[in-house]
Amino acid sequence: ARIQRVDGPVKIDREDGARMSVVRANVRGRDMVGFVEAARQKVATELPLPNGYRLTWGGQFENQQRAAARLSIVVPVAIGLIFLLLFTTFGAIRQALLVLVNIPFALIGGVFALVLTGEYLSVPASVGFIALLGIAVLNGVVLVSYFNQLRAHGLSEHRIVVEGAMRRLRPVLMTASITALGLIPLLFASGPGSEVQRPLAVVVIGGLLSSTLLTLILLPILYRRYGGTSKGAK
Template sequence: ISGVRAAVAVKIYGDDMDVLNSTAVEVSEVLGQVPGASEVTVEQTTGLPMLTIDIDRDQIARYGLSLDTVQQAVAVAIGGREAGTLFQGDRRFDIVVRLPDEIRSDLAAIERLPIALPRELNSTISYIPLGEVATLDLAPGPNQISREEGKRRIVVSANVRGRDIGSFVSEAEQKIQAQVDIPAGYWIDWGGTFEQLESATKRLQIVVPVALLLVFILLFMMFNNVKDGLLVFTGIPFALTGGIVALWLRDIPLSISAGVGFIALSGVAVLNGLVMISFIRSLREQGLPLDTAIREGALTRLRPVLMTALVASLGFVPMALNVGTGAEVQRPLATVVIGGILSSTVLTLLVLPLLYQMAHRREDELEEQEIALAADRTS
């Protein structure tokens, strides 16, 4: 998003490059002290050799020279000037006149560059060296000047090791604000892949509730019953609990890939509960008592629920153990899915039947009372 490949980038904005460089050095020192920071670097903006020619205006006035005459001579010698055009068939090439490369890189040779003096009446043209009317200096200058939002910008980048980017940036912001004095008219902004984390987090805040709402709507459409839909929906918190515990046991921070794993996990958890509740409902429709239907349904659906859980969890084991390229994305996702499926399966087999019994026992008792009253009336 920001053109910075590092995990975290501190972008400093202002006008004066010297102030930007000094502030960037202070920021890099503070950033390097934050636990988890690695490869802290400051954008290289200086170090390019630059030739500075300072023309002495008083001296050129003594020789009767104009500033433009000296500048034109230097521009032609170093930069070159078009002197004609070379034609080769239908192709054209500009002919540029300038000094050879070995002379243009020699400071002493440039100082001897002849500058033509003004021609007086009936006099011959004479020359003086450039060093007589100018001072030449070859010193490091700006390597590049980056701009963003209408201001000059310099970037301090860092990668994060052993912790999540969100907590790292939060701690780094506090330390930089407390230890670095940002001059008036200058400000800092955060970029890098941290911007992707923020944008993905905002997107998930919309996607996750919408996905859960759609799941509940589908459950309601299937059962035509809010109570049974909520019972199946309880598999989601069961699964989330296992995923969080698995992340904690493996000391893996909560990341966007882990969030995606929670979304995938919710589908498997709902599927297991759906298999069991739908079978129990079918047994009750056949006339079996509540307790018998729950016992038969739990025992009969044990194998399908275990098969679903094992297939889904074992398939993620290679991702969970990966240490190569892409491990930072695969490990959190796989860990969440495996841990959540295990907890969801156990709780689905043990807790869900109990919840179903508690939810429908009152309804079953009312039905028995109605049957008893109807029998009394008949008798």
């Protein structure tokens, strides 16, 4: 036998019967998906792999892709179920759609809040958008339900939207302000977990601002124009 010193790996890991080596990197100052896409292009052009070698991108990126795939199914299903509940509540497709209009109102504020704060669309931010769905729909239900009550009393269209918006101003503001004030501490969070807390709080607070303002201003206008419960709307 012959013994000699050679250079080689200290430890050999295997996965699926093949040797495996892990390269770790922490992403800061940019979004993870954009970083991985740029890294993939650079590796493909400057690091051709020999035959028998393969490269897999995992870690937090893999978890993010898996969560995004699940959200792409969960969110449409949730919106569909909300629409069915609204239709059974109001008995009119138009009014159910009017309440769902609040969802884009909330999304506008969430997107602008991410841009202004420099945050990226991550899984926590996506969860924040989902949380906005419930709050935005709740405010719409409060307004449209009261509009229908005033309509049942025989008020004119103008008085319905004006008095309804004025009398439901306080409940809508209370719903939005309590949620926003509860999330303010998360905006200034630091340390472990802040990368999850801050994007969620930014999205929810920004979405609440736009949703509340647009709900109180645009929703009464849309109800006056399209909120009638005629036979053709049922």
